[in-house]
Amino acid sequence: MTDTPINLDSLRQRIDELDSEILRLISARAECAKQVAEVKTASDPGAVFYRPEREAQVLRRIMELNPGPLNSEEMARLFREIMSACLALEQPTKVAYLGPEGTFTQQAALKHFGASAVSMPMAAIDEVFREVEAGAVNYGVVPVENSTEGVVSHTLDSFMDSSIHICGEVVLRIHHHLLVADTTLRDKVSRIYSHPQSLAQCRKWLDAHYPRAERVPVSSNAEAAKMIKGEWHSAAIAGDMAAKLYGLEKIAEKIEDRPDNSTRFLIIGSQHVPMSGEDKTSIVVAMRNQPGALHDLLEPFHRHQIDLTRLETRPSRTGVWNYVFFIDFKGHVDEPRVAAVLEEVRLRASELKVLGSYPVGVL
Incomplete structure (x- = not known):
């Protein structure tokens, strides 16, 4: 530690210097992105510019290298916007x-x-x-x-x-908020619009605070926000973006029943995504209607120690009481053990469709 007092003007000067250096580096990155576009276009007029696996790798690297004091997710968001702007220069x-x-x-x-x-x-x-x-x-x-x-x-x-x-x-x-327009009579609210899932996610809060209000499901929360502009007795459940876009006021914030919602x-x-190093695969499988079908479907994943992250069942369109399974699991179709499991499942199933392999969400 030094006994020399910190001078505010010198700190501001240092920030100005850093801003100039950041500006220079972002401009250099953007210029490099333009050159990438030129190289891609010259070799392939139909080249794909946005590469999901490459972007995921860059963001993970930024989060790993981040020294702070900004947290890693915040730093990744900043780089996401830089990458977005540079990509727009390409295409x-x-x-x-x-x-x-x-x-x-x-x-x-x-x-x-x-x-x-x-x-x-x-x-x-x-x-x-x-x-x-x-x-x-x-x-x-x-x-x-x-x-x-x-x-x-x-x-x-x-x-x-x-x-x-x-x-x-x-x-x-x-995060769901209860929104009203400037013409709304707040003590007279008798109708609340929102998407059906949002109404369900706020059910307990609505039961406690607006038990007599009519709950009207609409196609989206944004549509609900638009609708209340012309009704003096209505409110909407929607998020921050809808509130800002349609000029509404929050009279209750974060009203979702579960804090981890x-x-x-x-x-x-339309493209196949190469491996990023941390991937997930989604498939849909139709099994033959016979005893032990679900066991036959899941057994290869267990034997090869592949982690299932989601399993959903939907009625099949091909027959009454037949079902298809939507499955997410860790790994990529280009990995040998994943390819081996999918081949086993294909032999046991009546139909197997790979919906895609893709990077695990970074942000």
Whole structure:
């Protein structure tokens, strides 16, 4: 320690110097990104610019090298935005998401792709799939499961007849707020709009605070936020983005029943994603309707010590009382032991479809 007092002006001067150096380095990185685009385009006019496995590797490396005092996740978010802006110099990434504007799905898209991506709202999950399949956008973002209310069935069903691959995942911490417009009479609220899952995630809070209010399910939380602008007796349950976008006020914050309420979203695209070093694979399997079918399905995973992270059952469209299994597990299809397990499962199943191997969510 030194006895010399710290001079505020000298600290500000040091910050200015550091800012100049940061600016120089970001500009150098952006210039390098432009050169990468030129090299890729010269060798392959149809080159893919966004590489999920490469981005995951970079962000993991940043988090490992981070010396503080900013925490590793915050540092990774800063680099995500730098990478997003640099990628936009190479080729703007078009991303479809379940809209309208202000949904948690849009928030997940921004978290995963950064603010420089071109995000496009869709009215339904199957529209997101169609836009990606048609090539109108590079990627789509759809919700797949919530920690409180479970699986989003519409998303799983959309994979059944689709050729789309899962290219990534993002987990978003979900905070719900009770929102009102400037015209709302707060003591007269008799109707509350929100998405059905959000209403379910806030059930206990609503029972305690608004037991007599009508709960009206709508297509999205953002749609709920839009609807109350013209109704003096209504409120909406939605998140921060919807509140800011539609100019609403929070009269109660974080009203979700579970403090760990989170939603997992999938990034869907048309490409195969190479190994990143820490990956997950999703498959859908139809088993023959016979005793021990579930055991036959799971036994190879146990024998090869592959960690299952999720198992969901959905009714099959091919027959009454037949089911298909959606399975997530750690590993990549290009790993020999994973390939061996999938080959065993393929021989035992009536149908096996690999939905994709992709990096485990970094942020």
